[in-house]
Amino acid sequence: MFFSRFRDPAQRRLQLGAGAAQRPAMPLPGAGWQQREGVCMGTAITLQWWAPRADEAEAAWAAGMAEMQRIDALYSPHKATSELSRINREASHHAVAVSEETARLLAQAIELSSLTDGAFDITFAAAGALYDYRAGRAPDMATLRRARAAIGWEGLQLDLARGTLRFARPGMRIDLGGFAKGHAVDGAAAALKRLGVMHAWVAAGGDSRVIGDKRGRPWGVAIHDPRAGALAQAGAAPIAVLPLADCAVSTSGDYERAFVKDGVRHHHLLDPATGASATGARSVTLIADAAPHAGLVTEAWSKALFVLGPTRGLARLAQYAPTLDAVLVAAHGRLHVSRGLAHALPAAPSAAAPRAAAVPA
Numbered sequence: 022m023f024f025s026r027f028r029d030p031a032q033r034r035l036q037l038g039a040g041a042a043q044r045p046a047m048p049l050p051g052a053g054w055q056q057r058e059g060v061c062m063g064t065a066i067t068l069q070w071w072a073p074r075a076d077e078a079e080a081a082w083a084a085g086m087a088e089m090q091r092i093d094a095l096y097s098p099h100k101a102t103s104e105l106s107r108i109n110r111e112a113s114h115h116a117v118a119v120s121e122e123t124a125r126l127l128a129q130a131i132e133l134s135s136l137t138d139g140a141f142d143i144t145f146a147a148a149g150a151l152y153d154y155r156a157g158r159a160p161d162m163a164t165l166r167r168a169r170a171a172i173g174w175e176g177l178q179l180d181l182a183r184g185t186l187r188f189a190r191p192g193m194r195i196d197l198g199g200f201a202k203g204h205a206v207d208g209a210a211a212a213l214k215r216l217g218v219m220h221a222w223v224a225a226g227g228d229s230r231v232i233g234d235k236r237g238r239p240w241g242v243a244i245h246d247p248r249a250g251a252l253a254q255a256g257a258a259p260i261a262v263l264p265l266a267d268c269a270v271s272t273s274g275d276y277e278r279a280f281v282k283d284g285v286r287h288h289h290l291l292d293p294a295t296g297a298s299a300t301g302a303r304s305v306t307l308i309a310d311a312a313p314h315a316g317l318v319t320e321a322w323s324k325a326l327f328v329l330g331p332t333r334g335l336a337r338l339a340q341y342a343p344t345l346d347a348v349l350v351a352a353h354g355r356l357h358v359s360r361g362l363a364h365a366l367p368a369a370p371s372a373a374a375p376r377a378a379a380v381p382a
Contacts, residue, residue: 070221134174146196147171148296203320239264269315301330
């Protein structure tokens, strides 16, 4: 996960700045480095990779985007022809046949809901559908209360033997947005590897897969505080910079789809228990070693930690996913990290806070 040349903890440390999105450092210019950008799944897609020949470069871009588009066609809640839309139309009335891929994703979603005590829950969609972030509209309390009755992952009746899903609660809906982009970058990275790509960064919004390194140097991930001026403001100092190779990285923040109304920040990271926007964090970044489904896992856990907040979230992570690392900017701006990153922080100012550092609001 962390760049293998940084074996000395002092070299591998987080570089703390004065400064919430993750942003890969641009590869050094030179023969073979390619970059393409596009839009899919309602977010920006970026591929950066090393390809010695032009024909190899075009093949890699086409393969990566084809996988992204395939996932979008299956799981977009906005396309009436998607498998997700069909499930939401029919599963309240009868058991719906689902594809093998969807059954696997649903099984993973149910397992993650159990491990996170419901902080990750794809049935949040019953409330999620009531928000319009572009128009700045949020549901009133009575409407939200009715929607909450349909939320609860325990109501997902998945039959893996028969390959079917049924909703046990009236009005129940699901949304795979909590890990679909992570699943897509997993697939796109696998497609690039099949073509022989050994050095690449594949990103869909805040979810990324890192293949190899930058030909002898680490990829750099900069983590920013959303309150430190405009997001991704040119020249803004990051909270931390991580040197990484061969891993998955996901960042979830309360700035991506959000609006403020009557002094309340409404954003798309909803707490399934309330149907309202979670308030325990500003930004959460999860990092996992390279594995077939690492992007899916980091995206899902980033959502769960955002809902749980630093204390409960990091405790759950240590208990059920100890190989993952996390960097969390809490609601009031304090930086928290998982045990695996404790060595990377400078000495704490007091024994009471051995793994946290103050961050300007």
